[in-house]
Amino acid sequence: MYKLITTDGKAKRATFSTPHGTVETPVFMNVGTVAAIKGAVSTGDLKEIGCQIQLSNTYHLHVRPGDALVKKLGGLHKFMVWDRPILTDSGGFQVYSLASLRKIKEEGVTFNSHIDGRKIFMGPEESMQIQSNLASTIAMAFDECPPALASEQYIRPSVERTYRWLVRCKAEMERLNSLPDTINKEQMLFGINQGGVIESIRIEHAQMISKLDLPGYSIGGLAVGESHEDMYRILDAVVPHLPKEKPTYLMGVGTPANILEAVERGVDFFDCVYPSRNGRHGHVYTNHGKLNLFNAKYEEDTHVIEEGCGCPVCRAGYTRAYIRHLMKAKEMLALRFCVLHNLYYYNNMMAEIRQAIEEHRFAEYKKMRLEGFNEGE
RNA sequence: GUGGAUAUGGCGCAGUUGGCUAGCGCGCCAGAUUGUGGCUCUGGAGGCCGAGGGUUCGAGUCCCUCUAUCCACC
Numbered sequence: 001m002y003k004l005i006t007t008d009g010k011a012k013r014a015t016f017s018t019p020h021g022t023v024e025t026p027v028f029m030n031v032g033t034v035a036a037i038k039g040a041v042s043t044g045d046l047k048e049i050g051c052q053i054q055l056s057n058t059y060h061l062h063v064r065p066g067d068a069l070v071k072k073l074g075g076l077h078k079f080m081v082w083d084r085p086i087l088t089d090s091g092g093f094q095v096y097s098l099a100s101l102r103k104i105k106e107e108g109v110t111f112n113s114h115i116d117g118r119k120i121f122m123g124p125e126e127s128m129q130i131q132s133n134l135a136s137t138i139a140m141a142f143d144e145c146p147p148a149l150a151s152e153q154y155i156r157p158s159v160e161r162t163y164r165w166l167v168r169c170k171a172e173m174e175r176l177n178s179l180p181d182t183i184n185k186e187q188m189l190f191g192i193n194q195g196g197v198i199e200s201i202r203i204e205h206a207q208m209i210s211k212l213d214l215p216g217y218s219i220g221g222l223a224v225g226e227s228h229e230d231m232y233r234i235l236d237a238v239v240p241h242l243p244k245e246k247p248t249y250l251m252g253v254g255t256p257a258n259i260l261e262a263v264e265r266g267v268d269f270f271d272c273v274y275p276s277r278n279g280r281h282g283h284v285y286t287n288h289g290k291l292n293l294f295n296a297k298y299e300e301d302t303h304v305i306e307e308g309c310g311c312p313v314c315r316a317g318y319t320r321a322y323i324r325h326l327m328k329a330k331e332m333l334a335l336r337f338c339v340l341h342n343l344y345y346y347n348n349m350m351a352e353i354r355q356a357i358e359e360h361r362f363a364e365y366k367k368m369r370l371e372g373f374n375e376g377e
Numbered sequence: 378g379u380g381g382a383u384a385u386g387g388c389g390c391a392g393u394u395g396g397c398u399a400g401c402g403c404g405c406c407a408g409a410u411u412g413u414g415g416c417u418c419u420g421g422a423g424g425c426c427g428a429g430g431g432u433u434c435g436a437g438u439c440c441c442u443c444u445a446u447c448c449a450c451c
Contacts, residue, residue: 033413055412093412114414140412192412223411251412258411273413280415296406335415 002216002247006358010239010266013357016216016247019186020077020085020137023052025247025268026353028259028346029087031276033057034064035080038276039339040332043082048312049344050351053084053137055271058130059091059122063113067133075135075183087271088136090127090169092192093252096145096224104144106161124168128189132176135183138216141169143192148225155196159205162194170212190216190249197230199237206241217242218249218269223258231258235265256285256349257373260366263353270350275342280335282327285345287372291320293338298324311344313337 004014016023030037030051037046037054046054056076061067073079076086094111095102101112108123122130127142143162146155173189176182191209195202209217219238222231235250242248249269250262259270275285282293286306291298293305301320305313313323318337326334349369356365 029412031413038413038415057412060413087412089412091412097413143412145412218412220412225411249412254411272411274411277410277413277415280413281410283410292407294407330415332415 002245004245006360008357008360008362009264011263011357011362012266012268013354014247014268016268018085018137018188019184020083021052023085024354026259026263026350026357027052027269028350029269029271030054030343030347031271031273032080034060035070035076037339037343039280039335041276041336041339041343043080045312045340046082046343047084049340050347051084051343052347053087054082055087055089056134056136057089057091057094058127058134058140059094059111059120061088061134062091062122062130063115063120067130071133071135071183075133077135085137086134087138087190087269088131088134088140089251090131090140090142090192091122092127092140092143092220093145095143096147099147106164108142108165109144124165125172128169128172128176132173132182132184132187136187137184138188138190139169139173140190140218141166141192143194143220145221145224146194146196148197148221148230150196152196152198152201155194155198155201159194159201162192163205163208166191166209166212170214188215190214190218190247192218192220192251193238193242194221195234195238196221197226197234199234202234202238203241206238210241210243214246216247216249216269218251219267220251222250223253228258228261232261232265235262235267239266256346257370259349260353260369263357264362264366272346275346276339279339279342282324282334282338284338284341287369288375289373293320293324293327295324305341309341309344310348311341313341 001017002014004012006013014025016025030046032054033056035056070076070079077083095109098111098114103110108121111120113120124142131139142165144158146158170189177185177187191212191214193206195205239248247268248266250267252272253262253270254272284291284293284305298320303320304317323334323337356362
């Protein structure tokens with residue numbers, strides 16, 4: 001259940017309670033696509049750095065190790081030793097990201113597995129069945145995420161189909177939740193708004209899906225190549241048309257600046273590969289911009305990534321020079337350090353955002369943060 | 378000491394019967410990355426082609442001398 005604590009402008013401070021515990025929002029969900037946070041980060045590490053909820057992926061887990069196996073082993077929570085909420089993405093994004101390997105029809109999508117090339121069919125029912133087997137806390141609707149540059153002629157029928165798929169997802173989930181051998185009989189379904197960067201389609205679709213009375217709604221199809229201006233314009237347009245008494249989740253976003261802008265527009269949930277992927281590439285976040293630890297200028301830099309940072313890496317005193325060396329030497333430890341720091345950075349920023357909203361000084365906080373990012377180092 | 382082979386950016390190599398600003402991989406220096414393939418992509422810097430002489434309109438490519446390294450045999 002979503003419970004609003006307070007607002008500051010359009011920014012919302014709330015809690016979202018689930019069978020796996022309560023999430024304080026706005027929140028960043030750490031991305032663990034294959035039931036693993038890439039970079040040798042354990043679920044124990046996640047707790048240490050303040051992660052409240054994490055995300056895994058339907059398509060990827062279906063391909064390997066297989067959702068039937070995960071179910072047999074007691075579900076995702078037991079499998080990866082994580083007792084807090086898990087949100088599973090539906091596989092809809094893979095309709096977009098694995099575009100070269102798939103074919104879309106009304107019934108669903110046929111993929112060629114990126115692992116071994118074998119043919120996989122996934123439609124709304126299959127996606128719900130897989131997510132039910134995984135027994136995640138929140139299941140995402142199976143949607144199509146059209147490319148940013150798609151034309152209105154492409155987007156309109158795509159969005160209409162995504163709506164029909166959502167209706168099918170809801171019916172299938174209700175059926176699955178009532179089966180005796182379902183692990184998580186309280187699994188929740190979040191709907192996904194689409195419509196590219198066309199405001200009228202976005203709003204119309206938001207109004208339609210809102211009527212389905214789902215426990216949460218997300219905004220998909222952004223941060224797929226459009227400009228930041230387009231992203232913020234669509235958020236301005238569509239967030240007011242999603243239920244205020246439900247959480248709003250902006251999928252796949254984004255940079256710290258993106259998140260601040262979206263929180264200001266009323267978004268509660270975020271996820272993004274940036275902190276982990278950038279960490280793996282030696283890019284680390286600070287309050288004064290992003291650092292690329294591969295850069296030669298850090299060769300003799302004996303500072304920690306950021307003075308005063310509470311992450312395990314900075315607290316232990318590992319220097320930029322040392323982490324740069326580990327990066328250059330392709331040591332796993334380097335990835336781990338950078339990913340841990342970045343995940344802490346994101347989760348910590350969300351905690352600061354929540355506090356700022358509670359104290360009704362979010363605008364001031366956001367301004368301070370954005371100015372810091374622009375300073376660089 | 379004798380015979381053979383090789384010398385091209387930091388390293389490993391391509392360079393066609395001599396032909397226009399000498400390429401490639403790795404490394405190096407930067408940049409991209411938004412519901413994740415630790416991948417990938419995009420730029421950039423860096424070479425008097427071992428040294429000296431010769432043939433030629435023109436030599437990294439051919440000839441001579443020297444030097445260095447490697448391999449065989451003494």
